[in-house]
Amino acid sequence: MADVPSLAPDYYLGNFLSLLGGLDRYRDLLSDSELGFLARFDQLGHDARCLLVRLLLRKGQWFRISKLHYPELDDLPSALNELRLAGFIETGLAAPHSELNSLLTLAEWRTALVSEDPKAAPLGVSKGATKTQLAALIEQKGLWSSLAEYWRSDCLWLRDDPMALFKLLYFGNSYQDLSEFVLGDMGLRRYENYAVDKALRRFDTRADIDAALLLNQLSEQLELSGRILERDELELMLARCPHPLATGGGLEDKRQQLRGRIARELERRGADDLALAIYGQLAQTPARERSARCLEKLARFEEALAVVEAIIANPWDEQELAAARRMGPRLARQLGRPWLRAPASTIPGQQLALPPFEGKVEQAAVTWFESRGLRAWHLENAFVCGLFGLALWDIIFMPVKGAFDNPFQSRPRDMYRPGFVAARQVALDERLQRLREGELSILTRHFETKQGLVNDWVNWKLFDCEVLEAVLSHLDGALLTDLLERMLKDPQFYRSGWPDLLVLKQVGLAFVEIKGPGDRLQDSQRRWFDWFQARQLDASVLHISWLTGD
């Protein structure tokens, strides 16, 4: 752990330049002000560049000059001056009200208030008041602007913040940032060394870029404060993403996902009719299920049943099918119609009473199996996903056109899109054939040579070498191939629902879903049991109860 390589004092500048290098392919889609930003950046001296990058990497656009502390820059004032002259920053401005909470400390609020009115101390300015309490007092007395005035000479404003755009263009998402570079340099997070297509573009028009930025912003807003937004605020969000977007890049999918989440929030506000109208425009699950539920809430049972029947006739995924099968009988009864129940699959289950255990039920079960001399791991989906990732590693990362545009991807861009298999058909066919013939050493090879590399499918901490050994000695190629073929039909979908425990019995592997008191099988968990039964595998549900008494 000690041998973390030391980095150059201006390592972050190099990283930022690498990021800019990835943006060349989009120059024709940048605005004049963005191009101007880049041109002016090029003209800056070393230290001014460093300082600007430092500021760009930080949160917000307002900073305190006196609190800037960058030992690697030997003349901060002149770097600041250079940035000011080049139009990147402004100093000495009074910060807006909304910034004063994070920009100034409680003590600094008091200093300014007391200076404004020496007799303020006896009021709420006395110590003990929290920031919230004092904020209310300042609000009431209309003193925010004098606070801002008092500290203005120490304030620094970053005029533009293009980082959201740069990150979107470089990484293709809003959650990765420049720390990827540092983590890579220090060996803390390593990615596969796949071929990066430096000319590949995720966007072809500026409108798509702006739409992506907007969708990111709206999603973030909904995630952050969705629960407290009023109905009209939600409708406003809807109005901001009304038009269908380019399909193929996943933009339209994102838009629909966002609108679905907004509609769900509208349901919670009782706006079932409006939610219904939105769901009707969506082509992704669970829109039809939600439609049916809205119709049911609105007592429009005929229409609800029609939706349910449409789902059953042509399910988009197994989740909505399961939901429709639950709703069908209820709706049919409302309408006095007969309903043909799908035969319920029987899932083998056992009961087990254990002494009270501090910690998770699954761990208690693992301990119980081990006390009976069996190895057991609580892996959940990490087991199947690990098999998938290790068996197909090199195919997942093979240089398919359009798959990789930056060095920090945990999967190809089309991993969860319908064309994934077709784009790798030959390699997949050959791999499955070899696995079918029992050549499981492929997994071992990837386990050893790729150890620690980021892969969406492989959780290295959970899928350790003992698990691999258990797999190699008890899983045959035919079964593994069958499993992979099923997963390849919808890689995203089959990432979930696998039973909690992998148990190594004398005769082979067993898969056990643990259910504590009050926990029941979820829809996603049922679908794997169908597969287990068809293959006559040892899979069951273990219902745990706690032994009471002292």
Next chain:
DNA sequence: CAACATGTGG
């Protein structure tokens, strides 16, 4: 003064 929250940086 300790516990907690948050931002930062290598």
Next chain:
DNA sequence: TTCACACTGTCTG
């Protein structure tokens, strides 16, 4: 900061 899963509470038949 998403997503899968567990847990809790309510209503219903």
Next chain:
DNA sequence: GACAGTGTGTCTCCACATGTTGTA
């Protein structure tokens, strides 16, 4: 049993400084 809402953990690093809150 069905369903909604909420909590938890998360290979989305981890040590550290700073600031806030409440006496853990």
